[in-house]
Amino acid sequence: MNNQRRSFMRxxxxxxxxxxxxxxxxxTPSRVLAAWPKAAFDSKSVKDAMMGLLGTEAFEESNQIKxxxxxxxxxxxxxxxxxxTKITGVESISIFALENARPLAISADMxxxxxxxxxxxxxxxxxxxxxxxxxxxxxxxxxxKTIKVTLGGCGG
Amino acid sequence: MxxxxxxxxASGKRGYAVVKAILFHPMETGLxxxxxxxxxxxAHYIQEVTVKHQDAEVMKVNMGIAVSKNPYLxxxxxxxxxxxxxxxxxxxxxxxxxxxxxTVS
Numbered sequence: 001m002n003n004q005r006r007s008f009m010r011x012x013x014x015x016x017x018x019x020x021x022x023x024x025x026x027x028t029p030s031r032v033l034a035a036w037p038k039a040a041f042d043s044k045s046v047k048d049a050m051m052g053l054l055g056t057e058a059f060e061e062s063n064q065i066k067x068x069x070x071x072x073x074x075x076x077x078x079x080x081x082x083x084x085t086k087i088t089g090v091e092s093i094s095i096f097a098l099e100n101a102r103p104l105a106i107s108a109d110m111x112x113x114x115x116x117x118x119x120x121x122x123x124x125x126x127x128x129x130x131x132x133x134x135x136x137x138x139x140x141x142x143x144x145k146t147i148k149v150t151l152g153g154c155g156g
Numbered sequence: 157m158x159x160x161x162x163x164x165x166a167s168g169k170r171g172y173a174v175v176k177a178i179l180f181h182p183m184e185t186g187l188x189x190x191x192x193x194x195x196x197x198x199a200h201y202i203q204e205v206t207v208k209h210q211d212a213e214v215m216k217v218n219m220g221i222a223v224s225k226n227p228y229l230x231x232x233x234x235x236x237x238x239x240x241x242x243x244x245x246x247x248x249x250x251x252x253x254x255x256x257x258x259t260v261s
C-alpha cells in the first residue's frame with residue numbers, strides 16, 4: 001500500500017469538496033423571472049412589499065376574510081395559516097408576516113376557477129402580526145392576526 | 157433513485173376538488189449561517205408553484221423565503237370532478253423544477 005498516495009488522494013478530495021461548496025455559494029440567483037415579483041419578495045419593509053406586489057399599501061379590514069392560525073406557535077419555522085373568504089371575484093391572496101426580515105411570505109394569483117382558499121405553512125422569526133390581503137375586483141381587503149412565537153424560525 | 161420531489165392528492169367534493177400538496181424542498185432562506193463554518197447558507201427556495209386543471213392554469217402561487225421547509229399547500233378548484241386531471245409543478249430560484257399529475261378521486 002502506498003501511503004503517500006493515499007494521503008494525497010484524501011487531500012485532493014477534500015480540496016475539491018471545498019471548491020464545490022465555494023462555487024455553489026457564489027451562485028447567487030440573478031436570473032430575472034418574468035412572473036415572480038422579485039422586488040416585492042426581496043423587500044425588507046412591509047410597505048415596500050405591499051407596494052411592489054399590489055401597488056398600494058392601503059386595504060380595507062374585512063370580516064369576510066377568515067384567517068385561521070394558531071394563537072401561539074411553539075415552533076416558528078412551521079406555522080399553519082389558512083385564508084378563506086366569502087368575497088367573490090378574488091384575484092389574489094397574499095400573506096404577509098409583518099416582523100419577518102422579508103415580510104411577504106406567499107402570494108397566489110387565482111383564476112376564476114380557483115376557490116378563494118389558501119392553506120400553507122410559513123416561518124415566523126418572532127411574535128408577529130400576520131396579514132392576509134385579498135384582492136377582489138380591483139379592491140384590497142385584509143384581515144390581521146397576531147401570532148405569538150415561542151421559538152423563532154428564521155435562522156439564528 | 158431520485159428523491160421524491162412532491163406529493164399531491166386531489167379529492168373530489170360536491171362541485172369542486174380539494175388539492176393538497178407537499179413539495180419536498182429545503183426552502184433555505186439565504187439568511188442562515190452554517191453552525192460549523194459560520195458561512196451563510198445560500199438561498200434555495202421555491203418561487204413559483206403552478207396548479208393546473210385539465211391542462212388549464214387555475215392558480216399561480218408565488219412563494220418567498222418565509223414559506224416553511226417542505227411547503228404544504230392546499231387549494232380548491234371549482235368545477236373539478238372525479239376523474240379530472242390536476243397537475244402541480246414548482247420552480248425554484250436555482251432553476252430546478254418538478255411536476256406531477258394526479259387524477260381527482
